[in-house]
Amino acid sequence: MMDEKFERHEIDMDLLNKYLEDKDYLKLKNQIQKYNPVDITDYIESLDLKSAMLVFRLLNKDDSIDVFSHMEKDHQTRLLEAFSDKEVKFIVDELYFDDMIDLIEEMPAGIVKKVLRHTDKSERNLINQFLNYPEDSAGSLMTIEYIELRSYYTVRKALEVIKKTGVDKQTVYTCFVTNEKKTLLGFISLRTIVTNEPETLIEDLMDEDVIYVHTDDDQETVADVFKKYGFVVLPVVDNEKRLTGIITVDDIMEVMEQEATEDFQIMAGMSPDEDEYLDQSVFNLAKKRIAWLLILMISATFTGSIMTHYESLLGQAIILTAFIPMIMDTGGNSGSQSSTLIIRGLATGEISTTDWLKVFFKEFRVALIVSVVMSMVCFIKTMIIDKVSVPVGLVVSLTLIFTIVTAKLIGGMLPIIAKKLKLDPAIMAGPLITTIVDALSLLIYFEMAHVALGL
Amino acid sequence: MMDEKFERHEIDMDLLNKYLEDKDYLKLKNQIQKYNPVDITDYIESLDLKSAMLVFRLLNKDDSIDVFSHMEKDHQTRLLEAFSDKEVKFIVDELYFDDMIDLIEEMPAGIVKKVLRHTDKSERNLINQFLNYPEDSAGSLMTIEYIELRSYYTVRKALEVIKKTGVDKQTVYTCFVTNEKKTLLGFISLRTIVTNEPETLIEDLMDEDVIYVHTDDDQETVADVFKKYGFVVLPVVDNEKRLTGIITVDDIMEVMEQEATEDFQIMAGMSPDEDEYLDQSVFNLAKKRIAWLLILMISATFTGSIMTHYESLLGQAIILTAFIPMIMDTGGNSGSQSSTLIIRGLATGEISTTDWLKVFFKEFRVALIVSVVMSMVCFIKTMIIDKVSVPVGLVVSLTLIFTIVTAKLIGGMLPIIAKKLKLDPAIMAGPLITTIVDALSLLIYFEMAHVALGL
Numbered sequence: 001m002m003d004e005k006f007e008r009h010e011i012d013m014d015l016l017n018k019y020l021e022d023k024d025y026l027k028l029k030n031q032i033q034k035y036n037p038v039d040i041t042d043y044i045e046s047l048d049l050k051s052a053m054l055v056f057r058l059l060n061k062d063d064s065i066d067v068f069s070h071m072e073k074d075h076q077t078r079l080l081e082a083f084s085d086k087e088v089k090f091i092v093d094e095l096y097f098d099d100m101i102d103l104i105e106e107m108p109a110g111i112v113k114k115v116l117r118h119t120d121k122s123e124r125n126l127i128n129q130f131l132n133y134p135e136d137s138a139g140s141l142m143t144i145e146y147i148e149l150r151s152y153y154t155v156r157k158a159l160e161v162i163k164k165t166g167v168d169k170q171t172v173y174t175c176f177v178t179n180e181k182k183t184l185l186g187f188i189s190l191r192t193i194v195t196n197e198p199e200t201l202i203e204d205l206m207d208e209d210v211i212y213v214h215t216d217d218d219q220e221t222v223a224d225v226f227k228k229y230g231f232v233v234l235p236v237v238d239n240e241k242r243l244t245g246i247i248t249v250d251d252i253m254e255v256m257e258q259e260a261t262e263d264f265q266i267m268a269g270m271s272p273d274e275d276e277y278l279d280q281s282v283f284n285l286a287k288k289r290i291a292w293l294l295i296l297m298i299s300a301t302f303t304g305s306i307m308t309h310y311e312s313l314l315g316q317a318i319i320l321t322a323f324i325p326m327i328m329d330t331g332g333n334s335g336s337q338s339s340t341l342i343i344r345g346l347a348t349g350e351i352s353t354t355d356w357l358k359v360f361f362k363e364f365r366v367a368l369i370v371s372v373v374m375s376m377v378c379f380i381k382t383m384i385i386d387k388v389s390v391p392v393g394l395v396v397s398l399t400l401i402f403t404i405v406t407a408k409l410i411g412g413m414l415p416i417i418a419k420k421l422k423l424d425p426a427i428m429a430g431p432l433i434t435t436i437v438d439a440l441s442l443l444i445y446f447e448m449a450h451v452a453l454g455l
Numbered sequence: 456m457m458d459e460k461f462e463r464h465e466i467d468m469d470l471l472n473k474y475l476e477d478k479d480y481l482k483l484k485n486q487i488q489k490y491n492p493v494d495i496t497d498y499i500e501s502l503d504l505k506s507a508m509l510v511f512r513l514l515n516k517d518d519s520i521d522v523f524s525h526m527e528k529d530h531q532t533r534l535l536e537a538f539s540d541k542e543v544k545f546i547v548d549e550l551y552f553d554d555m556i557d558l559i560e561e562m563p564a565g566i567v568k569k570v571l572r573h574t575d576k577s578e579r580n581l582i583n584q585f586l587n588y589p590e591d592s593a594g595s596l597m598t599i600e601y602i603e604l605r606s607y608y609t610v611r612k613a614l615e616v617i618k619k620t621g622v623d624k625q626t627v628y629t630c631f632v633t634n635e636k637k638t639l640l641g642f643i644s645l646r647t648i649v650t651n652e653p654e655t656l657i658e659d660l661m662d663e664d665v666i667y668v669h670t671d672d673d674q675e676t677v678a679d680v681f682k683k684y685g686f687v688v689l690p691v692v693d694n695e696k697r698l699t700g701i702i703t704v705d706d707i708m709e710v711m712e713q714e715a716t717e718d719f720q721i722m723a724g725m726s727p728d729e730d731e732y733l734d735q736s737v738f739n740l741a742k743k744r745i746a747w748l749l750i751l752m753i754s755a756t757f758t759g760s761i762m763t764h765y766e767s768l769l770g771q772a773i774i775l776t777a778f779i780p781m782i783m784d785t786g787g788n789s790g791s792q793s794s795t796l797i798i799r800g801l802a803t804g805e806i807s808t809t810d811w812l813k814v815f816f817k818e819f820r821v822a823l824i825v826s827v828v829m830s831m832v833c834f835i836k837t838m839i840i841d842k843v844s845v846p847v848g849l850v851v852s853l854t855l856i857f858t859i860v861t862a863k864l865i866g867g868m869l870p871i872i873a874k875k876l877k878l879d880p881a882i883m884a885g886p887l888i889t890t891i892v893d894a895l896s897l898l899i900y901f902e903m904a905h906v907a908l909g910l
Binding site: 264268307 | 489490491493614617618621627628645646649650663664666681682683684685687704705707708709711712715716718719720722723724725731732733737738740741744745747748749751752753755756758759760762763766769770773774776777778779780781783784785787788789791792794795796797798799800803805806810813814817820821824825828829832833836840841885886889890893897
């Protein structure tokens, strides 16, 4: 996963295991706290429950919370099950709110009960509110640990607030300015605060052009805003523009990766799934794949009926069948190339539906170049390698030109049409394009053969 | 590109255009400075050169540099060509070093000359050093505007340094601690500095477990480190562990998007390209697509020769040809599904080559479920819709089982083998898998028919 160069940062698991075996817990404790919590997590996840509990209990408070929040959910579950009530309470108290919500969403009911026992009523209300935000919305991504300042504070007062409350906040580098109704008025960076004089008022320094998202905005929209403006944190507001939370860039990097993964899955004809491949059950993996395969198989009936329709023609020149796989594959591949570029362009925002005419002409011209080169190579190949007659070679080569041009235009246009119809453009990828282009390319092929070879 | 909700953050271009037409430059100046530089960039890029220059000159110093660095390179070029010497000098002086390097790398020679005229000798040496870092390396991504502290500084002294030099730095939130040889000793967050007492020494507060990358590390490795640890900035060191630059998370988000785009392109059988689709020439787009299409077309010769080999069998039962597209497509689609999941899993680090046995068995079991369901539906379809004889229906349905299982195992294994051979797993995607599976599925089909139908 990592370049070998990164070994140097990584935890020396052998050494830790040695200390663990020797029961030299003091050395283990001293050694482990030298490492980054992310690496400590990897180590603890590699241990059996008993050792994992032991090592976890050796960590200092800060590290233990960091380590816990980095763990995979099944590892969190096994620890929570084994924890004493006091330890569960510590975790509940110290965890960032967004991590706690994730925990509650993904844990078995028994664990959730154990966790909620340590929250008070107002906290449970807040948890319920957060659990109600739609999946993949800004509300479901946000956390409540932000620094809130008032516009009438001085720099000195602001720094005092940050000093006093900052340690528990997910970020102190961007502070948000609100009024007594919690309406978002502006933001100010810690950089601006520390580089100004103590008596300056926050309202004279804050930036009122604050870019924010709504609790019900989709996570893809949120990721777009992060990418466009290069922020590391974004405020989230409700319908009355009241500040309700913040989203940090590390969560957005996960969203970006997840959205790309979903596109890959859809484009390969699967229902998207957030879970990791190795963690998914065989049955679930099969279920995600079967729907599209069935749809595409049934659709291929149409292609089959074209074959049947030209049965007598094929019977007279069985040599024509030898080129069917090549023509079908080339058509499918040409169409997939175009649709992939357009789907990805639509996803990253480079291409919009208003560009359809530009895309059409671009694909048309690209297709002309590609198809002419392909068909020339193909003709030479049919003459030298396949050793067929010149008319057959010409039919095959000319079919390629029409197939490639058609495939590229269809591949270029269908994702844009899907987007226009508010469908996910990613469904218009290789598998579907191939099925459509198959039927068309065979029609072109047989009609060409019919006319040119007089069959 | 953006959700309609985001219109509210966006610049009111009509209003700005109105002021521009009315030559009401004072109102234009006052209005435009309310917007985010990213949005101002969009606006200026929409104008002709004369208006663009005019609006650009109305911006305050900070905004103008931000706007300039956000511009596409062709817009930067046209402005630099039109700028006075004084304006070019201002840009050169104020631009972050990484943006300047990008500028120099991408501008025409005439502009580069104009830009370099305003740098002194030591700066030109540094520029040359940066230009020599390999493309897509950490060195080529980094910038030099970081805060460097000494371990013997007090918190008070550190805050003074930050106050004095911080405004020109890309980030002040993570400061790096070095010795007089510039060796990286540790890092300290601004949060830690502001929440501690003025007389505390930096060496007592700094974190020595500093995670860094090397100038020659690949950008994909750098992105992996960012994702793994959730950093917003990473230090870059040379071979003597001397601090030479920093990389910030906004540049890494671009890298992540670019790496995903490249994988999409390779997986659709194209040579990857960083440039945007609409910006690329038709000739370049054609060139990127043609190589794989040719390779795959030539490879399909093998499939064709299988068809030729079974010519007499096909001649006796021409009905068999009707199912060839369906079998080929189902095989290709099944294989693509598996290869896509594995390629993506390898790219995100979820799957490693040591997981090959797990992948093999998982794909085998998934393939069994999928293929049995598919073949039952297929058999019913051949009976009801295609109305073929039972033996033909059985041959087609059984072929499907073997095809799907083979396709999924090949699709699951080839990316891992590619990775093991230090090839890019992304080449083992749909197009190549389809070509391989085509040949195999036809072999299975004809052999089945040969045995079962006695042809």
